[in-house]
Amino acid sequence: MTPSTLELSGNGLTLHDAERIIQGSIECLTVPSATRKHVIKARRALEALMDTGATIYGVNTGFGRLSSQRIEPEEVLALQENLLRSHAVGVGQLLSIGISRLALALRIQALIKGFSGVTMELIDALIEMYNRGVVPAIPEQGSVGASGDLTPLAHLALVLLGEGYAFVSRSGHEPQTKPKLLSGRVALRRAQLKPHHLLAKEGLSLINGTQISTAILTEALLRARHLTKVADVAGAMSVEATKSSLRPFDPRIQAIRPHPGQMACAANLRCLLAESEVMASHATCGKVQDAYSLRCMPQVHGTLRGALDYVTGVVECEMNSATDNPLVFADEGEVLSGGNFHAQPIALAADIVTAAVADLSSIVERRVENLVNPDLSGLPGFLTPYPGLCSGMMLVQVLAAALVSENKCMSFPASVDSIPTSANREDHVSMATTAARKAGAVVTNTTRVLACEILCAAQGLEFHRPLKAGRGAEAAYRHVRQHVPPLGRDRTLHRDIETIDRLICSGSLLAAVEGACGALV
Numbered sequence: 310m311t312p313s314t315l316e317l318s319g320n321g322l323t324l325h326d327a328e329r330i331i332q333g334s335i336e337c338l339t340v341p342s343a344t345r346k347h348v349i350k351a352r353r354a355l356e357a358l359m360d361t362g363a364t365i366y367g368v369n370t371g372f373g374r375l376s377s378q379r380i381e382p383e384e385v386l387a388l389q390e391n392l393l394r395s396h397a398v399g400v401g402q403l404l405s406i407g408i409s410r411l412a413l414a415l416r417i418q419a420l421i422k423g424f425s426g427v428t429m430e431l432i433d434a435l436i437e438m439y440n441r442g443v444v445p446a447i448p449e450q451g452s453v454g455a456s457g458d459l460t461p462l463a464h465l466a467l468v469l470l471g472e473g474y475a476f477v478s479r480s481g482h483e484p485q486t487k488p489k490l491l492s493g494r495v496a497l498r499r500a501q502l503k504p505h506h507l508l509a510k511e512g513l514s515l516i517n518g519t520q521i522s523t524a525i526l527t528e529a530l531l532r533a534r535h536l537t538k539v540a541d542v543a544g545a546m547s548v549e550a551t552k553s554s555l556r557p558f559d560p561r562i563q564a565i566r567p568h569p570g571q572m573a574c575a576a577n578l579r580c581l582l583a584e585s586e587v588m589a590s591h592a593t594c595g596k597v598q599d600a601y602s603l604r605c606m607p608q609v610h611g612t613l614r615g616a617l618d619y620v621t622g623v624v625e626c627e628m629n630s631a632t633d634n635p636l637v638f639a640d641e642g643e644v645l646s647g648g649n650f651h652a653q654p655i656a657l658a659a660d661i662v663t664a665a666v667a668d669l670s671s672i673v674e675r676r677v678e679n680l681v682n683p684d685l686s687g688l689p690g691f692l693t694p695y696p697g698l699c700s701g702m703m704l705v706q707v708l709a710a711a712l713v714s715e716n717k718c719m720s721f722p723a724s725v726d727s728i729p730t731s732a733n734r735e736d737h738v739s740m741a742t743t744a745a746r747k748a749g750a751v752v753t754n755t756t757r758v759l760a761c762e763i764l765c766a767a768q769g770l771e772f773h774r775p776l777k778a779g780r781g782a783e784a785a786y787r788h789v790r791q792h793v794p795p796l797g798r799d800r801t802l803h804r805d806i807e808t809i810d811r812l813i814c815s816g817s818l819l820a821a822v823e824g825a826c827g828a829l830v
Contacts, residue, residue, distance in 0.1 A: 318344045319422035322628045327527045330414050331407035337440050347423030354639040355426035367513035373731035389512030396463035399448030409444050412524040425514040426637035434505040441500035446474035454652035454741030458521035466515035468493040471504030518632040519652040522741035526659045529749035537614050538829045542785050543762045544606045545581035547676045549778040550769025551686050552591045553599040570614030573830045575607040580826050581781030587773050602675035609672050616665035623658040652741030656724035659744035663751045667716040670755040673762050674709040680765040681706050692768040699799040709761040712754040719747045760809040771795045784825035
């Protein structure tokens with residue numbers, strides 16, 4: 310099995326696997342023969358029940374409030390295609406290709422657990438779509454996160470029928486640019502695939518699930534986890550620039566309040582600040598205590614780490630769960646209706662990411678204020694060599710404040726909201742996709758706030774040259790200076806912020822730091 314191939318069995322999918330799928334480094338999905346047998350067994354059990362004439366929700370009945378409507382045998386197949394078409398009412402921006410690709414893989418993962426009662430032919434058709442680079446175009450708005458992510462999953466599933474819209478993200482001969490949006494039929498034809506014809510229950514099984522909200526949250530979670538280390542790097546640079554103390558990061562302090570995240574952050578800060586000439590230069594100053602935003606980084610950054618660890622557990626559990634309804638239990642020959650499609654676990658987890666990352670942005674912005682305010686930093690006002698004539702980085706702090714305020718506006722938890730749907734049959738919903746989308750937006754804003762801090766901290770370090778910062782902080786400073794020059798007289802700074810944002814998102818900043826001081830925890 311090549312490194313670009315991933316075997317899906319219904320179990321064992323990890324956050325790291327999901328990251329590789331989002332990045333496009335997993336080009337081929339396979340399913341082991343034992344898993345195929347479970348799928349086939351469940352389908353046979355469902356068909357056996359269908360042959361008895363038993364009433365089975367979504368197979369020979371309508372959906373939601375219409376579940377009491379009996380469907381005639383000759384209309385059972387049309388029912389499934391009608392379901393997809395009627396539910397594809399999504400609006401708004403399209404999800405990124407990486408998120409949509411992950412949603413497709415997660416939908417396959419849920420179906421091959423062998424509780425949905427679909428045919429192996431359907432799953433193979435989905436796998437072929439993935440393996441040939443067909444990525445459904447999915448609008449981001451339209452799901453309330455219960456009864457599954459019905460609307461966005463309907464857009465995903467329509468491509469299987471040769472309808473809807475899709476991208477072909479790998480064709481071998483196309484340049485590495487964003488693929489063009491194609492109709493579902495053209496996308497399948499370009500990938501040399503034929504439309505799939507649904508059998509009983511297959512349309513329902515394609516849209517009952519939490520794979521859209523899970524995919525959106527997974528992408529936000531991966532970026533948030535990256536920011537935990539970047540925040541330590543930015544904070545270490547600010548400690549150096551403001552000539553703050555290393556003492557609050559002493560391991561003895563962490564040991565008597567041993568939250569794992571707190572201890573990890575403090576260890577990172579000690580590593581990043583090791584061998585600092587700047588720190589040695591003010592060892593005997595009369596400063597007693599630093600501002601909380603500098604002194605309490607282990608406690609605040611560490612809390613984010615703990616929250617993200619919890620969310621990682623929720624996400625990995627969801628990625629390996631059966632979220633269909635009804636579910637087929639082949640060994641007992643039963644079909645049971647339940648609520649595994651309800652995305653409340655994902656909704657609450659997404660709100661936790663939003664709150665924790667928004668709080669990170671808040672403490673980062675306070676460090677920016679400490680850097681630009683001469684009454685706090687001891688540095689020239691707004692970090693300009695020409696205060697008065699030049700405004701320096703005055704508005705960088707204003708930008709950070711604006712982004713933090715926006716984060717606060719988005720921090721009302723979506724998971725506590727609910728609005729009845731489907732004639733009140735679906736009377737409590739999770740709003741998981743809304744929660745996950747908000748989490749992603751807050752992570753994006755916070756990345757930019759960190760870019761503001763790194764820009765200001767690097768400028769602050771200019772006033773301490775030729776003294777060098779600690780190994781990690783110095784490496785971050787030097788990497789920034791390879792792309793962003795020091796500020797002399799005023800210039801337009803938005804491109805500098807965008808550049809540092811790219812250094813963060815690409816991983817190059819963290820790679821440069823870890824290359825100098827070793828892997829951070």
